[in-house]
Amino acid sequence: MxxxxxxxxxxxxxxxxxxxxxxxxxxxxxxxxxxxxxxxxxxxxxxxxxxxxxYTPTPLPPLWRDPMAARILPFAVLMLSALVVSTLSTAPGALYPLRTALLGAVVALFWPIYRALDWRLDPVALGAGAAIGAMWCVIPVPAGDAAPPYGTLAGAALVGWYLARGLGTVLLVPLVEELFFRDYLEGKLRLGQGRAWAVAAALVSASAFAALHDRWAEALVAGLVFSWVCRRRGRIGDAVLAHAVANAVVYGVAVTTGNLQII
Known part of the structure; x- marks a missing residue:
């Protein structure tokens, strides 16, 4: 002292x-x-x-520059829009163009992030997508007596519906679903290193993906294939490409045969 x-x-x-x-x-x-x-x-x-x-707080980036938001928000919009039109309309399929426009606007918001991804063509991804599309079409699905998904649309409105349906099915949905399931969710589920963690994460993400489809068995196989395509070279763009090719095959067959139930 x-x-x-x-x-x-x-x-x-x-x-x-x-x-x-x-x-x-x-x-x-x-x-x-x-x-x-x-x-x-x-x-x-x-x-x-x-x-x-x-403990000095770090300022958050703007929403449109946030890679995490770019993987979650479009998928949330996809699911929420489906819920809203199913609740408010007796012919929710006829409102698909509105859902496509909304989802397209959200994707455009994050386009700088998506454009920076590796989009090189991969023959394996193309072949895997074509195989999944063929499997989806070969397994029989009865046309049924249900009203067509476009409701009472005719003429130019019907043409616009088909265009919007094709844009959403072939381009927007593969991008949004693969970024969420294969990139975000599966990445979060891989809590450790090694093959066991990778397989477990792929199974869980593919199961969640299958739960969104009426044809859950085919969707489970597709999800596992897309996961393998993605992890093969570590490029989410390959999974998006495979998914887009598969959906393009299914959409082409559906429009050609008139059996839109297979989509």
Whole structure:
């Protein structure tokens, strides 16, 4: 304690000498006082300074530049729009163009992020997508007696419906679903290294993907194939390409045969 008193007295003497003969203000004392406190109590004060640096909040990027939002938000819009039209309309399929326009607007918001992905063509992805599309079409699905999904649309409105349905099925849906299931969800489920974690994550994400489809068995196989295509070279663009090719095959067969139930 005596040493501390002597030290404090010595510091005060230094402060008095430093300020003598000059018009020193409180602002002049502040840097000197801070330095003296750090010298007297180095560990607590430096630790407090370090904590202030560590816990300084980092500003979030704008929504349209957030890679996580680019993988989650479009999928949420896809699911929510399906729920809304199914609740409010007796012919929800006829409103598919509205859903396509809404989903297209959200995708456009994040387009700079999507454009930066690796979009090189991969023959394996093309072949895998064609195989999935062929499997989907070969397994018989009865046309049934249900009303067509476009309801009572005719003429130019019907042509617009087919165009919007093709745009959504072939381009938008593969992009949105693969970014969510194969890129975001499967990546989060891989909690460790090794083949076991990779297989478990692929099975869970493919099962969640299959749960969204009436033909869940075919969708489960498709999800596993898309996962393999993605992990083969570590490129989500390959999975999007395979999914788009598969949907293009299914959509082409559906329009050609008139059996839109297979979509």
């Amino acid at each position: 005596d040493d501390l008193r002597e030290t404090l007295a010595h510091r005060c003497h230094r402060w008095a000498v430093t300020s003598s003969g000059s018009a020193t203000t409180l602002a002049n004392y502040q840097p000197l006082f801070t330095i003296e406190l750090v010298e007297l109590f180095p560990v607590p004060l430096r630790a407090l300074s370090l904590q202030q640096q560590v």
